Amino acid sequence: MRASPMRPKNGGDVNAQAKSSKLISGATGEWEVVIGLEVHARIMSQSKLFSGASTAYGGDPNAHVSLVDAGMPGMLPVINEYCVEQAIRTGLGLNAKINTYSVFDRKNYFYPDLPQGYQISQYQYPIVGEGEIDVELEDGEVVTIGIERLHLEQDAGKSIHEERSKKSLVDLNRSGVALMEIVSKPDLRSAEEAGAYISKIRTIVQYLETCDGNMDEGSLKADVNVSVRKPGEPLGTRCEIKNVNSVRFIMQAIEYEANRQIDLLERGEEIEQQTRRFNSETGKTTKMRGKEDAHDYRYFPDPDLLPLEIEESRIEEIRQSLPELPDAKKRRFMTELGLSDYDAGVLTADKPSAEYFETVAQGRDPKLAANWIMGDLFGALNKADLEIEASPVKADQLGALLDLIGDQTISGKIAKQVFQIMFETGGDPVKIVEDQGLKQVTDTGAIEAEIDKIIAANPDQVAQVKEKPKAIGWFVGQVMQATGGKANPQAVNQILKEKLGLDG
Amino acid sequence: MSVDEHTVQYIAKLARIEKPVGDELKGLVDDLNNILAWVEQLEELSTENVEPMTSVVDASLRVRADIVTDGGYPEDIVENARDARDNFFVVPQVVE
Amino acid sequence: MSELTSLSIGDARDGLERRDFSAQDLTCAYLDAIEAGSHLNTFITNTPEKALADAQVSDKRIAAGEARPLEGIPLGVKDLFCTKGILTTAGSHILEGFEPVYESTVTSNLWADGAVCLGKLNLDEFAMGSSNETSYFGPVCNPWKVDGGSELVPGGSSGGSSAAVAAKLVAGATGTDTGGSIRQPAALTGTVGMKPTYGLCSRWGIVAFASSLDQAGPITKTVKDAALMLQSMAGFDPKDSTSINVPVADFAAGLGEGIKGLKIGIPAEYRVDGMPAEIERLWTEGKRWLEAAGATTVDISLPHTKYALPTYYIIAPAEASSNLARYDGVRYGLRVDGETIEEMYERTRAEGFGREVERRVLIGTYVLSAGYYDAYYLKAQKVRTLISNDFKSAFEQVDAILTPTTPSAAFPIGDKVSDPLEMYLNDIFTVPANLAGLPGISVPAGLDDQGLPLGLHVIAPALGEETLFRVAHVLEDCAGFTHAPKKWW
Known part of the structure; x- marks a missing residue:
């Protein structure tokens, strides 16, 4: 009874x-x-x-x-x-x-x-x-x-x-x-x-x-x-x-x-x-x-x-099978991945964001991943009034984009351009970079040729930069313009300094 | 404890039975009071430390698996309704 | 073919098997009897076409040697069981026109075992009553009558079932028992009425009155018939959370085994004030029969017996007040229109519920309402524990308990309608078994001074059905009750 x-x-x-x-x-x-x-x-x-x-x-x-x-x-x-x-x-x-x-x-x-x-x-x-x-x-x-x-x-x-x-x-x-x-x-x-x-x-x-x-x-x-x-x-x-x-x-x-x-x-x-x-x-x-x-x-x-x-x-069985909860995840993002309290908080506030982040950060720089997600991705999603689950740019695609930056295939600046295209078309970053010829130029010969042309055409600026080394920025801009932004900025800087006789 | 006409009308309201009036109300008050007075003989018993019994089946609740096994027959659901339209039940407007 | 309707289920089965007559012959005999017995008002809905169609199928199966346990046996169904496509009323106006799209588990089990459906039997409204006088479809007459006397009630709430079995309008009938609604009407009509252990028969598809007490069971001519019918009705049902998952025993198999060595309790508290001498006498006689059959009788005490009825009249109405809330005119049954939904509810329910149902809904609502729950409902639940404990201690000493079924024989229609309390006392001996969830059976054991039937009541421990049937069978044998009502209708 x-x-x-x-x-x-x-x-x-x-x-x-x-x-x-x-x-x-x-x-x-x-x-x-x-x-x-x-x-x-x-x-x-x-x-x-x-x-x-x-x-x-x-x-x-x-x-x-x-x-x-x-x-x-x-x-x-x-x-x-x-x-x-x-x-x-x-x-x-x-x-x-x-x-x-x-x-x-x-x-x-x-x-x-x-x-x-x-x-x-x-x-x-x-x-x-x-x-x-x-x-x-x-x-x-x-x-x-x-x-x-x-x-x-x-x-x-x-x-x-x-x-x-x-x-x-x-x-x-x-x-x-x-x-x-x-x-x-x-x-x-x-x-x-x-x-x-x-x-x-x-x-x-x-x-x-x-x-x-x-x-x-x-x-x-x-x-x-x-x-x-x-x-x-x-x-x-x-x-x-x-x-x-x-x-x-x-x-x-x-x-x-x-x-x-x-x-x-x-x-x-x-x-x-x-x-x-x-x-x-x-x-x-x-x-x-x-x-x-x-x-x-x-x-x-x-x-x-x-x-x-x-x-x-x-x-007890159910307890053992519980997934990592937001508080624990946030703590881990901070202690193991080095995110700030704020970033970790934002990225763990909902499960889809946290999952997205973890996919992107897997094997990559967590801080870079966090910046891209919280900056470009959230901004674009906001503008388009979309939830992260409906993002046209999937986590592994964003990851692939970061890889392109990491291996210097594209510059950070070009990456932003690629991201926009990805967001609009849902396309694969590698393919976009190929198709649109956005690959970074690291061939120093090609860069050198451009630089020589610019130096030859602008003697006044060359004189100026010897007085004011910071004016090198103007030359970088010219080179980038001439190469459609694809020149590797580090290489440009280095070659310019050599050619203009500035100290490295 | 006993009930008066007001209480009987209040209970009728809780039970959504049209408010009894007149002789019917008087009759109900008498009937209910007789029954209540009679059941109150339970008060003679001490039930201190006695646990209330809610079921005679000495078992824990049996559970079923979470699978969809039912539904999908809206016509049958509204089959016996006095007023139905497009498989909705139709009732006088609900105002809160 | 009136002799066909006199056959017990067991004998009819044998006759069908020997091809002495066909299932259709048997069904026709009952259909004729039903027509001739319409004055008794036992049926709310007749299903002759379905019965004949069922019987035809039975004849084919018998011919093919594929007879099922109740093949071709014509039964009546208390109109509290939902039957697919057949009007189901619960004896109430409020279910007007309701034809379920589903079939209750218990009736499904019966049809699956080959039984033939004769129709739906009258009952007290929502099974609330002990005389079948609260039915919206009018009272049922007891086929038993004192010569020159007035018409009597058949008991209730399964009054249509008991009267139809007694008048041989059906071979057997389903009933439901919440506080005695199978056993009391059986006692008042000279039939066998059996309420199984709570949980043995599924409640799925039975219009609920008081869920913690309701149990389906058979009303039949003989104890063996009750065992045969229960065999088919019972069984685990995953759709009822209170259904007990145990194999169904072969109840009829043990009937001949006798009761040698069994201990039978005789509870002192059932000897109530004002009990008619003839009932006292019958009880003593029953005790002697059991002793003569080799059982030992033991005086026992069930000290809280007198509190069972008041406990019941708190718990049952409380549960009923909630179970009956679904009758609101929205999805099925009667609707009385109103300007607002509230008006529709109140008018529908005022019009749809009869006086006794209204009384119980109000009592139930009151005892559950804020401020009264502890004083009434909780108190009653605690007393229910005490009553249940009484039986537990008793069953440590004895195998079964013998009591009278009712405090009186059948009474005239109209006699007790005006006094609810007087009416409630009819269930004084049957209610405790419901509160404790125990199986009980009423066996016709003798006649009173006016020639009206009286029953003896056996209660067994939970799932003690086999013992219960064995004891009942001995009582039936010893009583040799062969009386039948004179056909006056």
Whole structure:
């Protein structure tokens, strides 16, 4: 017979006060913002959490729906093993405690995109307990943010509202897809911290390949809890802003909401505990419902499911199989590859960039690779509004370009030209250099001939450069022009010095 | 504990059953109070240190492999719906 | 061919095998009986064409020597089992017009074993009731009646199943038992009703009432029939996370083995106040039969028995309130239109649910709601542990437990409808086995002073079905219950 342990006591702790730079000045003095985030991350899996229907994004209406997902009478849930492992993997990535015993509960409420009339979630016994992650801010400050828990739950379907007919159309393709809800402790003290926190969560799940982190498709979004208080005072009444789906919006919503609450309090009014929504067009939050309309979810253990028990050895196996996570990767880039803190930070901020960099840097000068990626590549991608995964210049192609510089086939300057062509045509650098005859001229005879011509034609300049050796630049320019930029600059310099009688 | 008319209406709201009124409401209040008073005999029992039982099956949750084995029959999904269009379910507009 | 409908499943099987009659003959005999028995209101949906088509297939297989275990046996299905392309109502208005595109695992198993589908049997709405009076499709009449008396209930919630078996309208029927819904109606109709160990029969495709308690089982004329039917119904189902992965034993094989040496517990707490003397008498008689067959009876205590019903009436409605949330008019069944989605929900559910269902949904919603969860639901779960522990200790001493099935015989239609609590007390002896997930069986054992059937109830440890059937078989033998209702309909 199965009996479950007693209900535990919940309770998050509130961290130490924020630095004064994070406080907001009001008419009555400084205010501290206290923020907690509930991040919903859609798990990457083939099939749904409790049914064998596909999780593919999009699809014709109700095409990725099983009888279970549609809440047909008598249908029963059977859990997807991989989704459980994904949650464990994520928990480990958040340095959190994995619970070997967890329970699925029903969260009861009515909504047309919730076919069963309840969401299967986890309430008292989540699969992942407390953890923490380090978050780095713009100025280099590192703050540690506590994770309260991570639990598994089902996603809901989608209602499309049709103004013309005053009807809503319900598509259950998303219904039952596995989500992880990652709940932070109320440790965040500013919009910047919150933005950095969710970006870090996004990076971690992407590294782990447990969630694609795609905020446009709703793979990652957050409910944001905001309250304000005078520093040192107890927590204020909080408002929850539902379903914010970009880092920028989360930061905007917090700014707006904190100031709204401060204004109210400074006018002597009270904060009502509310659920609010964020309007991305106005940048404002508005009331959805107050405390009186708060849902009574009537959680209770789902009798269709048994408690989930996980062997310690399985957790260990998963731990062993974890990929290198962003913090470790950044440290390695700095200590082993000699990148600066800043460069290492940028290049590890998302997995595709880090992978790109590692491919390019493999067997080449890491600093040169970093410069090219962060300079030319990111610049071009930005301009073209492309993600690095969609870059027309693949990592091995950029690597090949660097090799051409390294073996002096082309100069750095020509390389920039080649890169532009590569970016536009997706072509191979070696071939581009060949086809367009961009190979560097290292044949000293050819260079000498050009130099002789230039010296002969410009006696005044020759006289001048003997007085002012720096004027040699003018000759270099002439030679490069004459050779279409292909002359090896070092060779040009050396021969010029000899011919002009300057000291090496 | 006992319920009054207001509470019964509140529970009905939670259960999305049209608010009972009049004699029907009075009848429900009586029925519910009788049942609640009767089940409250459990209070006689001390259950200190007794663990709650959620399932009679003495096993851990069985898992399935992550493969797509289901779906792909939207017509069947909306087959029994009173109102459906292009394989969507159609409902009165949802306003929050 | 009325004698064909008197045959047990076992005998009908033998007759079919000997070609004494064809599966179509047998099916036709039942179809005639069903038509003649329409007054009893046992069926919600008849499927005569399907039955005849099934029977034809059976005849071919029998002719080809490829008969399956239940080849050609005409059965009725409680209308809580989803049947593909056949109206499935759960006895409720709210499932109006619902024709599932799928077939429940249990009925699939029966058809795969050659059984013939006669149709869908009446029941209490969503299996909530003990008299079949809460059905949207009207009450079922018990074929048993006192001469000149009023019409009686067949018990519930599997009242259509029990009445149809008793009136010989079906060779056997599926039922479901959440708090006694197979065993109590069996007792009230002189039939055998068996609830297996929780998890033995898949719940996939059975309209859920209370998921931690619901279990499918057979209602039949004889104990052997129950064993044969269960044999086909049971089995591991990967689609039900609470299904038990054990091989299905040959339940009928051990029936003749007797019970010599078995220890049978007689729980003191089942001797309740106001229990009719004739039930007390029958119970004592049952005890003597088992002793005469070589078993030892042992007085045992199940101290928390009196708390089983109140525990059940917290847990079952709580689970039901959540299980029934899906009936919202969006995807299937009844829809009563409204301006807003909320209006549509509320009107649909007010119109679609009957009074008893509404009562239980409200109670269930209340005991789970904020502030009451611990006092009611959590408390009930803890008491459930105590009740389960009672049985665990008891089964350290005994192999099975003997009790009466019900505190009274069948009562007149309309008698207890107005008093829910009075009605709930019908399940006082059957509910504990559900709470503990144990198998139980009701065997017709005698008549009361008015000539109405009474049942004796055996409870066995989890997965103790073989023992359960052996004890039940001895009771059946000793009771020699050959009474049948006089045909008055």
